[in-house]
Amino acid sequence: MSLKEKSIVLTGFMGVGKTTVGKAVAKKLYRDFIDIDKEIEKKFQMPTTEIFKTYGEKTFRQAEKEMILHFSEQKMKVISLGGGAFLQEEIKQACYENCIIIFLDLSFESWKDRINLIIDSRPVLQGKTLEEMEQIYNERQPIYQTYHSKINTDSLDVEETAEYITDSLKLAWELYK
Numbered sequence: 001m002s003l004k005e006k007s008i009v010l011t012g013f014m015g016v017g018k019t020t021v022g023k024a025v026a027k028k029l030y031r032d033f034i035d036i037d038k039e040i041e042k043k044f045q046m047p048t049t050e051i052f053k054t055y056g057e058k059t060f061r062q063a064e065k066e067m068i069l070h071f072s073e074q075k076m077k078v079i080s081l082g083g084g085a086f087l088q089e090e091i092k093q094a095c096y097e098n099c100i101i102i103f104l105d106l107s108f109e110s111w112k113d114r115i116n117l118i119i120d121s122r123p124v125l126q127g128k129t130l131e132e133m134e135q136i137y138n139e140r141q142p143i144y145q146t147y148h149s150k151i152n153t154d155s156l157d158v159e160e161t162a163e164y165i166t167d168s169l170k171l172a173w174e175l176y177k
C-alpha cells in the first residue's frame with residue numbers, strides 16, 4: 001500500500017477531539033470517515049454507556065478490537081478510535097503497520113475544561129473524582145506513544161487542528177511519493 005493510500009488513524013485520550021477532528025479531516029481529504037465507537041454502537045444498537053451497563057467493558061473491548069482490525073485493513077479512510085483502544089497491543093500493532101497514526105495530545109489542564117462536555121457519554125469517567133480522572137489520564141499516556149505524528153491541541157480549535165493535520169499529510173505525501 002502506498003503512503004497516500006493508507007488510512008489515517010486518530011488516537012489519544014477521551015475528549016481530546018478524535019471524533020470531531022477526524023470528521024473535519026475526512027471532509028478536507030474527501031475520504032470516508034469511520035468513528036469506531038459509532039460503529040460499535042450501530043452493532044449493538046445502543047449507546048456506549050448502555051453497552052458497558054448491559055454487557056460489560058470486556059464485551060465492548062472485544063467488539064472494539066474486531067471493528068478496528070477490520071477497518072485498519074481498508075485504504076483511504078479517516079478512522080477515529082476510542083481512547084481505550086490502544087490498551088490492546090494487537091490493535092496498536094495493526095494500526096501501526098497498516099495506517100498512519102496521529103496522536104492528538106492535550107494537557108490535563110486544558111482537558112479539565114472539557115469534562116462537562118463528555119462526562120455523560122464516557123462510562124470510564126463516570127463516578128470518578130477529578131484526582132481519579134487525572135490518574136487515568138496519566139496512566140493512559142504511555143499507550144499513546146506509538147504514533148507516526150503527534151499534535152498538541154492546547155491552543156488549537158477543531159478547524160485549526162484539522163488544517164494542521166491535512167497540511168502535514170500533504171507535505172509527507174509530496175516528499176515521499
Ligand SMILES: Nc1ncnc2c1ncn2[C@@H]1O[C@H](COP(=O)(O)OP(=O)(O)O)[C@@H](O)[C@H]1O
Nearest residue numbers: 014015016017018019020021114117156157158
Ligand atoms: N480543539 C478543540 N477545542 C475545543 N473543543 C474541542 C476541540 N476538539 C473537540 N472539542 C470538543 O470536545 C468534546 C469532545 O470531543 P470528541 O471529538 O468527542 O473527543 P474524542 O472523540 O477524542 O473523545 C466535544 O464537545 C468537542 O466539540
Ligand SMILES: O=C(O)C1=C[C@@H](OP(=O)(O)O)[C@@H](O)[C@H](O)C1
Nearest residue numbers: 013014015082083084122123124
Ligand atoms: O478511553 C476509553 O476507555 C473510552 C473512550 C471512548 O471514546 P473517546 O476516546 O472517543 O471518548 C469510548 O471508546 C469508550 O467510552 C471508552
Ligand SMILES: [Mg+2]
Nearest residue numbers: 018019037081
Ligand atoms: Mg470519540
